[in-house]
Amino acid sequence: MKAKSILVMLSATIVWFTLSACQLGVNDANQDPNQQSITIFSERHYDTDRVLYDLFEAETGIQVNLVRDGADPLLSRLENEGEDTIADVLLVADAGSLERAKNRDLLLAIESPFLNEHVPQNYRDIDGYWYGVSARARVLVYHPERVDVNALSTYEALIEPAWEGRVVTRSSTNIYNQSLMASFIEVMGDQGARDFASGLVANFAKSPSGNDRAQALSVLSGEADVAIMNTYYIGVMLNSGDATQIEAAASLKLFFPNQGTTGTHVNASAAGVVKHSSNPELATQFIEFLLSETAQRHFTTNNFEYPVNPNVEWDSLLLSWGTFVPQDINLAVLGENNNRAKEIMDQVGWR
Ligand code: FE2
Numbered sequence: 001m002k003a004k005s006i007l008v009m010l011s012a013t014i015v016w017f018t019l020s021a022c023q024l025g026v027n028d029a030n031q032d033p034n035q036q037s038i039t040i041f042s043e044r045h046y047d048t049d050r051v052l053y054d055l056f057e058a059e060t061g062i063q064v065n066l067v068r069d070g071a072d073p074l075l076s077r078l079e080n081e082g083e084d085t086i087a088d089v090l091l092v093a094d095a096g097s098l099e100r101a102k103n104r105d106l107l108l109a110i111e112s113p114f115l116n117e118h119v120p121q122n123y124r125d126i127d128g129y130w131y132g133v134s135a136r137a138r139v140l141v142y143h144p145e146r147v148d149v150n151a152l153s154t155y156e157a158l159i160e161p162a163w164e165g166r167v168v169t170r171s172s173t174n175i176y177n178q179s180l181m182a183s184f185i186e187v188m189g190d191q192g193a194r195d196f197a198s199g200l201v202a203n204f205a206k207s208p209s210g211n212d213r214a215q216a217l218s219v220l221s222g223e224a225d226v227a228i229m230n231t232y233y234i235g236v237m238l239n240s241g242d243a244t245q246i247e248a249a250a251s252l253k254l255f256f257p258n259q260g261t262t263g264t265h266v267n268a269s270a271a272g273v274v275k276h277s278s279n280p281e282l283a284t285q286f287i288e289f290l291l292s293e294t295a296q297r298h299f300t301t302n303n304f305e306y307p308v309n310p311n312v313e314w315d316s317l318l319l320s321w322g323t324f325v326p327q328d329i330n331l332a333v334l335g336e337n338n339n340r341a342k343e344i345m346d347q348v349g350w351r
Pocket residue numbers: 093
C-alpha cells in the first residue's frame with residue numbers, strides 16, 4: 001500500500017514536470033543551459049508568424065517560445081502572474097489592446113532609436129511602451145455587379161436608406177469593430193459615432209455572425225452587397241486553397257472610404273516589452289527585428305498586411321488596390337475610447 005502511494009506521487013511529479021516543461025516551450029531535456037530564449041505572448045492568429053520566429057532564431061540564435069491566446073486573457077494572465085511571468089513580449093492584433101496594457105501597468109517603456117526612426121509617430125506610443133509592427137485598413141468590400149462604385153463614398157453613407165438590408169459586418173464583440181468605432185469617436189465625435197452605429201444596425205442584411213471572411217462570403221452569395229472588413233483577408237482568401245474563398249476574393253472589389261474627409265480606418269498589430277520580462281534587452285531586439293526589412297517584407301508578402309516601416313514596398317496585391325489616405329490619429333485612441341465604443345454599440349443594439 002505504501003509502495004503504491006509512493007508510485008502515485010512519483011507519477012504525479014513526473015506529469016507535473018512534463019507539463020511545466022511543455023508550457024515553457026522547453027522540449028529538449030539536453031538543451032544547452034546557455035541557450036538564450038524569449039517568450040512571446042501573442043494574440044496574432046496567423047500561422048505565417050512562425051516563419052518570422054524561425055527567421056529571428058536563425059539570425060540571432062535566440063530561441064522563441066510562443067504562447068497564443070486572445071488579447072484580454074493574455075492581459076489578465078500578465079496581471080495575475082506579475083513578477084513571475086514567463087512573458088517577454090506582448091504581441092497583439094489591435095494597437096488599442098496595447099494601450100490598455102500600458103494603462104494597466106503591464107508594459108515597460110523602452111528606448112530604441114531604431115524603432116523611433118522606423119515606426120511612424122501615429123503607429124507608436126509616445127513614451128515607448130508599444131510599437132505598431134504591421135497595418136491593415138478596414139474597408140468596404142462590395143459586389144461589382146450589384147453595387148456601382150460611384151455609389152460608395154464614406155462609412156457614414158452606409159446608413160442612408162439606399163443601403164437598407166444590404167450591409168454586413170461582424171459582431172460588436174470583435175475588437176476590429178470596437179476599434180473602428182473608437183476611431184470614429186475620435187474623428188466624428190461621440191454623437192457622430194453613435195449616429196453611424198445606430199444607422200448601420202438599421203441597414204444590416206442580417207444579425208452579425210462569423211469572421212471577416214464570412215462577411216465576404218455573404219456578399220458573394222447575395223445575402224448582402226457590402227461588407228466592412230480588413231484588407232488582408234482578401235489576400236489570405238486568395239491563397240487559402242478553398243474554391244469559394246478564392247472566388248469571393250477574386251470577384252469582389254475593395255473600396256477605401258472617407259477619402260477627402262476623415263480618412264480610411266487603419267489599425268495595426270503592435271508589440272511591447274512586458275514590464276516584468278527577465279530579458280528586456282532580448283525582447284527589444286525581437287521587436288526591432290519585427291521592424292527590420294526582412295520581417296516587414298514577410299508581413300506584406302505572406303500575410304498581405306501593410307508594412308509599418310516606410311522603407312519597405314507593399315506587396316503587389318496591395319499595390320493593385322491603390323494608395324489611400326488613412327485617418328490622422330494616433331492609434332492610442334483606439335485603446336482610450338474602447339469602453340465608450342463598446343457602450344455605444346451595446347446601446348444601439350449592435351450584437
Ligand atoms: Fe484577423
